[in-house]
Amino acid sequence: MLRTAVIAALSSYLIISLAGPAAAAADVTPPVVVSTGLTEGGSLGTETILRPVFSDENGVAGVDILVNGVFANSFIAPSGEWDPKTWEWSGRTRVGGVAGVGDGKDVDVTVRAWDPAGNVGSRTVRVRTDFQTPTASSITPDESVTLGAASVITPQGLPADTARVTLSYWFDSDAPVISTATAPPWALTWDKTGMERRAAVYVRVEDHAGNAFGYRREYQVDGVGPDVYASTNWIPEVIGPGEGHVAVSYYNPKDVARIEWWIDGALRSTTQVAKYDFGNVSRIADVEARVFDAVGNVTVVTRKVRVDATAPTVTAVTPAEGALVRGEKIWTQFKATDASGISGGQVYYGGGSAPFEAVRESPYRVSVPFWQGRNEVLWEIYDRLGNVTVVRRSFIVDNNAPYFTVIKAPKNGAKVKGTVKVAASVSEEYGIARVELLINGKVVAKDYAAAYKFSINTKKYGKKIKFRLRAYDKAGNVTTSPTRTWRR
The missing domain is CATH 2.60.40.10 (Immunoglobulins)
Known part of the structure; x- marks a missing residue:
């Protein structure tokens, strides 16, 4: 917090920036004060900065400040001329008090410039003094409050002539500004994203006359979201x-x-x-x-x-639709693919409403009960997300061997010669695949169509010929005729 005492007269901090051409050898022309740096009818406060503007062919050697015609202060160029490139008045220089001037008074401020030849020029403006320090009744939020990443600090109860308020990390007119407000509600935003510590800031209140007052506030800052x-x-x-x-x-x-x-x-x-x-x-x-x-x-x-609302793609189910199968155990199996993976399946057998068995691991194979004739299985196949594909298969279980009769052939022990004709009658509910002719234990001929006839050239098989017929149905069941032995 900075305070500037006002004694019984005008007391002001002024920064004077002067510029002009180099001094001339012969000079009778007074400098022109183009501007005093103050606005006619404006305010003059404890922090007002004057930046007069001059014009003179040989430059300005010094400046006097007068208030109501009374000398207040003077400034002299250290090198005899003003060169803004090498030297500037950057500090605040106090102007001495002038008797009878107080707060809220209309005063005439004169800027009088003189050149190296002693020529003098001046300009006067009338302004109103304002020595009241602008203050706030409170600052919200209170220091007991923890601030998040995005928060607003607001000075309350500011005077009507407040020009602006600023938020900075230290109190100085040159401090880097975090936020500025120039109108009510004077809200100062502060982004503290990523900050997690205690931090001090300053709220600076300025009025139109340049008077200023600062408030230090220290907050616990939490600018980090939850883990x-x-x-x-x-x-x-x-x-x-x-x-x-x-x-x-x-x-x-x-x-x-x-x-x-x-x-x-x-x-x-x-x-x-x-x-x-x-x-x-x-x-x-x-x-x-x-x-x-x-x-x-x-x-x-x-x-x-x-x-993923796509059900598994089934690539195979065994037994296939309408397949003929046989055996003491009947196995059913599926193969499927899915982008989310296959979690398994469950099989229903014979039209039952409850699953017969569930499988969770490849090769997704189950042995099911069966009976002779037509059977049915239903697979529900699931991916890992619960999508399901339902596949139904009907198949035939045939464990019965073909009915077999040799209807034409020499009798057992018969003497044969030349070509011998044999024939068989074979039947089965689900069809015959083939009938084989075996001579001396070897298959020498096959017939795939009824009425299953064979011609045997006995000369090819020696003096003793062992004859049999073997029939396969389409499920793979087999029936073999009794062996007959012939002599040639």
């Missing part, structure tokens, strides 16, 4: 269709005053764990968590979340 933890376990990169959950965690719950969840551009929740219907269309959703502390600092977490 927020939001890994993909809390906000997943991919989420399933329908209602999903997103959440954040924080290291110190006392630091958190409130939470806002902005999803798809709108406020959806104010709880730590937010529930939201992401719909049933695959897309990219904008998810943003805003976590506020008690002084308004906010930590923002943004994510691009992929909504």
